[in-house]
Amino acid sequence: GNSVTQMEGPVTLSEEAFLTINCTYTATGYPSLFWYVQYPGEGLQLLLKATKADDKGSNKGFEATYRKETTSFHLEKGSVQVSDSAVYFCALYPNTGNQFYFGTGTSLTVIP
Amino acid sequence: NAGVMQNPRHLVRRRGQEARLRCSPMKGHSHVYWYRQLPEEGLKFMVYLQKENIIDESGMPKERFSAEFPKEGPSILRIQQVVRGDSAAYFCASSPRGLAVNIQYFGAGTRLSVL
Numbered sequence: 041g042n043s044v045t046q047m048e049g050p051v052t053l054s055e056e057a058f059l060t061i062n063c064t065y066t067a068t069g070y071p072s073l074f075w076y077v078q079y080p081g082e083g084l085q086l087l088l089k090a091t092k093a094d095d096k097g098s099n100k101g102f103e104a105t106y107r108k109e110t111t112s113f114h115l116e117k118g119s120v121q122v123s124d125s126a127v128y129f130c131a132l133y134p135n136t137g138n139q140f141y142f143g144t145g146t147s148l149t150v151i152p
Numbered sequence: 153n154a155g156v157m158q159n160p161r162h163l164v165r166r167r168g169q170e171a172r173l174r175c176s177p178m179k180g181h182s183h184v185y186w187y188r189q190l191p192e193e194g195l196k197f198m199v200y201l202q203k204e205n206i207i208d209e210s211g212m213p214k215e216r217f218s219a220e221f222p223k224e225g226p227s228i229l230r231i232q233q234v235v236r237g238d239s240a241a242y243f244c245a246s247s248p249r250g251l252a253v254n255i256q257y258f259g260a261g262t263r264l265s266v267l
Contacts (some may be wrong), residue, residue, distance in 0.1 A: 076258075083158075083258040084243065086255060139185070139197035139200065140195070140197065141197075141254065147207075
């Protein structure tokens with residue numbers, strides 16, 4: 041079956057610290073992988089995606105690489121800002137089917 | 153181009169009442185998806201609809217929940233005889249087509265509280 045496991049939070053970092061949020065997946069076939077971000081009181085916004093092995097998705101200083109051999113899609117950012125405080129969801133979309141499979145979310149708080 | 157619009161943003165119901173959640177997809181999108189986010193959990197798929205058709209309702213509870221997407225007007229998620237366990241955030245997403253790897257655009261959600 042399909043599932044996503046991501047690092048539990050909450051995570052608290054100081055501004056300019058390095059961020060890693062781990063995400064691993066189980067899937068049949070070759071899914072596409074995504075990171076979504078949810079700011080307080082808002083819906084999910086697509087942060088980045090990768091559709092095949094070894095692809096790197098990047099946006100707003102965030103990066104994640106699709107690693108088929110370790111079934112992982114870890115999110116990284118070199119220097120976080122207070123405005124990055126949000127909940128981050130890892131998700132997969134299988135190559136057959138109609139739905140996303142989401143991880144439980146990781147809450148990030150960045151303090152000045 | 154307006155995004156996915158959901159209303160109301162917050163809905164309070166007493167046990168036994170009905171809840172109706174509305175979702176207007178992005179302009180030009182004919183595919184709608186509903187997800188539920190329980191406290192401290194990720195989003196779970198409920199149902200996928202096209203205009204006038206339910207394509208996949210594998211995530212819908214068998215009782216009390218129904219969804220529609222009429223030819224005209226918004227998609228409606230209806231919960232009859234709500235219970236406290238229905239308290240959650242309900243998100244709608246839309247896409248221009250339902251193919252794999254397509255991107256779904258999410259609304260801001262409706263937060264249902266059952267007293």
